[in-house]
Amino acid sequence: MSVLSDYAKRTPGSKEHFARVGAMIPAGATRSLNSWPPYPVYLDRGAGGTVWDVDGNAYRDFLANYTALPLGYADPDVTAAIREQLPHGTSHSFSRALEAELAELVVARVPSLERVRFTGSGTEAVMFALRLARAHTGRPLVAKAEGGYHGTTDDVMISVRPPADLAGDVRSPASVPEMRGIPASRTRETLVVPFNDVAASQEILRAHADRLAALVLEPVLGVGGMIPATAEYLTAMRATCDELGILLVFDEVITLRLAYGGAQQAYGVTPDLTTMGKIIGGGLPIGAYGGRADIMGLLEPRGGTDVYDSRSGGPALYQGGTFTGNALSLAAGIVTLGKLDAATIDALNRTGDLLRRELTGVFAAAAVDAVVTGVGSLFNIHVGPRRVEVFRDVRAVDAARQHAFFLGLLNHGVIVAPRGxxxxxxxxxxxxxxxxxxxxxxxxxxxTEAG
Structure with missing residues (x-):
């Protein structure tokens, strides 16, 4: 039986639901990641490390909503905190005391944080952090790494997965809009540096230093292939940003789970600003950005009563968001971070190390061209390449075989992302x-049997 025919046999309910929902929702999903050919699997429920689809199939979930659920599904303590909060309201017009509790937790554990603000998502956190960097420096440009993913705002949807014919020289990557609808001006306002290439990145930063507000980096490229930064690279970028008056921003939306204080603690490199999300909300929507007190001070009012308008005493930078700091996300995040102590994170990382070793051994024994990248509790399986050390190595992935591999794992009860x-x-x-x-x-x- 082929991978596709086995998939169709196991998931008739998902196929039927796809036909129904596709008439109302483009691609049959409100999140583009959740739609793939011939049709996606639709889930019904989850508990611990297992989820069940609408056909009753059980899956070991090794994706955990793209790393957002470090305690798995429906953790009893998180669920109890949400249930306790529900009768008191899910969101409110004014701030809740819970904001202070979660803020104290993240400030205490993340080295770069002196002040922090919550947002509704990681995308919003990056958006505000970069706006803050521009406001603080008075400079218009930002820089990011080729292959780096920082959410879906126009500023950073540049050269996330650029096609080879547009990407430019490996040491001087072109700024390529990730999709239609991104103004051409964004490609002039967002520079792209080659991840893990110290000399080339420094050359680009120095050439534009007088107009460059911030360099935003993932300590581990996520969408770009789960490729860790070298300690040399992050240390050099810290020193270069200091030299040029550029703010260094770490996007730790994914990597905060790598150590008690995030990847910045693990690497021993402290950025000026940090963006966060996913695990700090315990599976509910949240984001946060924070850093040096003098930079975050631009969010403070300056003596006036109009919180919107800096011209009448309001803050230099205004932040809004109806569901920012909602009570459910705060309650879930407080419990989750409380349970993710240093020993628990160390255990997570050991399990991740074991999994990567085992998978690498399977591919070697089968004499299959496939590479497992990652660090700590994170991994990525690449079908086709013989090595993945830099972002452009990911282009060697055999797209057809990668997709067949993804569907085949689903057939055998395992969930990873379509990209591995x-x-x-x-x-x-x-x-x-x-x-x-x-x-x-x-x-x-x-x-192999299917050819």
Missing amino acids: MGCVTTCTTGDDVAAFTAAVRLTLHDI
């Missing part, structure tokens, strides 16, 4: 790792 990204959670056991590696072996056999 995944993570482990506190619910991931040794049996789960063994089941994943067994599913990989079976999937490789299925793909």
